[in-house]
Amino acid sequence: MDTKRTTFNNRLLPYLLLAPQLAITLIFFIWPAAQAVKSSFEREDPFGFSTVFVGLAHYQQLLADPNYLDSLWRTAVFAVSVTLLSMVLGLAFAAAVDRLTRTSKVYTTLLVWPYAVAPVVAGVLWWFLFNTSTGLLPFFLERFGILWDHDLNGTHAMILIIIAAAWKQISYNFLFFLAGLQSVPQALMEAAAIDGSGPVKRFFTISLPLLSPTTFFLFIINVNYTMFDTFPIVDATTGGGPAQATTTLVYKVYQDGYVGLNLGSSSAQSVLLMLIVMLLTFVQFRFVERRVQY
Amino acid sequence: MVENRPFLTFLTHAFLILGFVIVALPVYVAIMASTHDISTLMSGPVPLLPGSHFIENYSTILTSASAAHGLPNYSHMALNSLVMALAITVGKICISILSAFAIVYFRFPFRLLAFWIIFVTLMLPVEVRIMPTYKIVADLGMLNSWAGLTIPLIASATATFLFRQFFMTVPDELLEAARVDGAGPLKFFRDILLPLSRTNIGALCVILFIYGWVQYLWPLLVTTDPGYYTLMMGMKRMVTVQDGVIEWHLVMAGSVLAMLPPILVVVFMQRLFIRGLTETEK
Numbered sequence: 001m002d003t004k005r006t007t008f009n010n011r012l013l014p015y016l017l018l019a020p021q022l023a024i025t026l027i028f029f030i031w032p033a034a035q036a037v038k039s040s041f042e043r044e045d046p047f048g049f050s051t052v053f054v055g056l057a058h059y060q061q062l063l064a065d066p067n068y069l070d071s072l073w074r075t076a077v078f079a080v081s082v083t084l085l086s087m088v089l090g091l092a093f094a095a096a097v098d099r100l101t102r103t104s105k106v107y108t109t110l111l112v113w114p115y116a117v118a119p120v121v122a123g124v125l126w127w128f129l130f131n132t133s134t135g136l137l138p139f140f141l142e143r144f145g146i147l148w149d150h151d152l153n154g155t156h157a158m159i160l161i162i163i164a165a166a167w168k169q170i171s172y173n174f175l176f177f178l179a180g181l182q183s184v185p186q187a188l189m190e191a192a193a194i195d196g197s198g199p200v201k202r203f204f205t206i207s208l209p210l211l212s213p214t215t216f217f218l219f220i221i222n223v224n225y226t227m228f229d230t231f232p233i234v235d236a237t238t239g240g241g242p243a244q245a246t247t248t249l250v251y252k253v254y255q256d257g258y259v260g261l262n263l264g265s266s267s268a269q270s271v272l273l274m275l276i277v278m279l280l281t282f283v284q285f286r287f288v289e290r291r292v293q294y
Numbered sequence: 295m296v297e298n299r300p301f302l303t304f305l306t307h308a309f310l311i312l313g314f315v316i317v318a319l320p321v322y323v324a325i326m327a328s329t330h331d332i333s334t335l336m337s338g339p340v341p342l343l344p345g346s347h348f349i350e351n352y353s354t355i356l357t358s359a360s361a362a363h364g365l366p367n368y369s370h371m372a373l374n375s376l377v378m379a380l381a382i383t384v385g386k387i388c389i390s391i392l393s394a395f396a397i398v399y400f401r402f403p404f405r406l407l408a409f410w411i412i413f414v415t416l417m418l419p420v421e422v423r424i425m426p427t428y429k430i431v432a433d434l435g436m437l438n439s440w441a442g443l444t445i446p447l448i449a450s451a452t453a454t455f456l457f458r459q460f461f462m463t464v465p466d467e468l469l470e471a472a473r474v475d476g477a478g479p480l481k482f483f484r485d486i487l488l489p490l491s492r493t494n495i496g497a498l499c500v501i502l503f504i505y506g507w508v509q510y511l512w513p514l515l516v517t518t519d520p521g522y523y524t525l526m527m528g529m530k531r532m533v534t535v536q537d538g539v540i541e542w543h544l545v546m547a548g549s550v551l552a553m554l555p556p557i558l559v560v561v562f563m564q565r566l567f568i569r570g571l572t573e574t575e576k
């Protein structure tokens with residue numbers, strides 16, 4: 001990794017400059033992570049007097065626990081649905097705004113602000129819209145013969161958090177897709193138009209393939225977002241229910257550890273989550289490097 | 295635009311307007327609901343036109359509503375949110391710009407190690423290490439304190455990388471000229487790097503302010519004293535009622551007020567916001 005051609009040659013100063021960042025990282029990031037790894041191999045007695053090394057027992061228990069596997073599966077469904085929904089809508093809005101010239105700024109402003117809405121507020125707003133006694137949407141759904149009840153129906157609860165989580169993320173995807181579309185060379189578009197391909201064909205044969213690096217990047221970012229940043233949506237609305245139907249992996253770590261005080265299992269879950277984030281980060285950075293050359 | 299297709303342009307406008315209506319729907323409904331009283335809301339689907347209880351609801355939420363849930367005053371929680379968001383913003387920018395300066399402008403043993411330690415924070419979001427981080431904060435006696443609420447959140451790999459990348463594009467000649475003129479590292483940093491970084495700092499401020507304002511899990515873990523509750527905690531408390539009905543008219547008024555500051559920041563500082571978002575890449 002490079003520095004400048006010329007550098008300062010103070011001995012102590014760089015360490016002093018780095019000290020606050022490194023101290024916080026070591027104390028609040030790396031040390032707790034190491035503790036999580038350590039206690040995932042240990043069992044503590046109920047009074048916290050002694051701990052015994054139990055090896056991989058917690059992991060074996062987790063991977064044999066239908067509740068955990070269930071939560072893993074639900075998180076995957078949640079992440080993929082939110083990612084697809086918010087990316088498709090973001091791309092559609094970006095493609096539309098990209099077609100316009102004078103009004104594109106206005107539409108951008110109209111579409112970016114949901115990014116600033118807190119996840120917990122987003123959750124509460126959609127929860128209210130879907131509320132069985134006061135909400136607007138169940139009232140309409142009833143006309144189509146659907147009796148909406150996210151307090152009892154797990155699928156309904158899942159749809160609720162998918163919509164709330166995707167809604168917040170559309171603006172992020174929109175901005176990145178718009179930036180990508182605006183960097184597609186105009187000459188390509190003109191050449192294709194002269195050769196007689198219409199806007200739809202141009203979108204699918206030129207814009208979309210050229211957007212594939214952006215698409216891939218956004219896919220990773222969105223999966224990451226859905227897995228880790230949607231905790232407030234779940235906590236404030238469904239609370240993981242009904243019957244675990246919306247218990248994501250992160251929510252389960254919180255419930256088992258902070259609420260249920262099952263340290264060993266919660267730590268093992270933390271470690272598995274860390275592995276997932278590491279994998280996602282690794283893929284993301286491998287890719288970002290390649291994107292620079294693109 | 296490559297060619298003129300009036301009908302397609304019309305469709306584009308129609309699609310975007312429809313899209314905006316759908317995206318804005320939950321917020322519109324929230325605003326409408328916040329102008330009705332609870333009996334109107336409970337008697338059927340939310341009216342889509344404003345009611346007559348606007349002033350009443352908003353003055354209730356600002357004065358007495360939160361006390362009923364054992365919460366501090368709404369303005370107190372708003373102030374807490376503001377302090378937390380600003381402390382996180384300023385803290386992250388300060389420590390990141392200093393570490394980027396050290397990494398780019400000095401050569402010293404363990405430089406690469408320092409870089410990797412900072413990088414690792416990307417892989418350890420608080421969500422994956424809830425219990426052990428809570429324990430550390432508790433052991434350090436930082437539960438229910440401003441230090442506990444903000445300091446663990448201000449380490450930032452993305453901000454450090456952004457500044458590093460920017461410093462790499464600053465011409466070497468500037469440093470050489472400064473050294474010829476006898477400027478030390480701190481003078482160079484203050485008089486040359488800092489002014490040059492203004493736009494980047496501005497862009498980061500917008501992103502980080504939103505990040506700080508919407509924090510939820512961390513305050514939930516480290517504060518049990520309602521005096522430290524932020525608006526986000528208050529929202530959660532107001533919708534978790536054991537028995538009886540949720541006071542939707544007040545919850546919606548509270549939501550509208552709670553989302554207003556970051557939305558205004560995004561709308562009025564849109565250029566900086568987009569720059570910050572696309573350059574930090576999360």
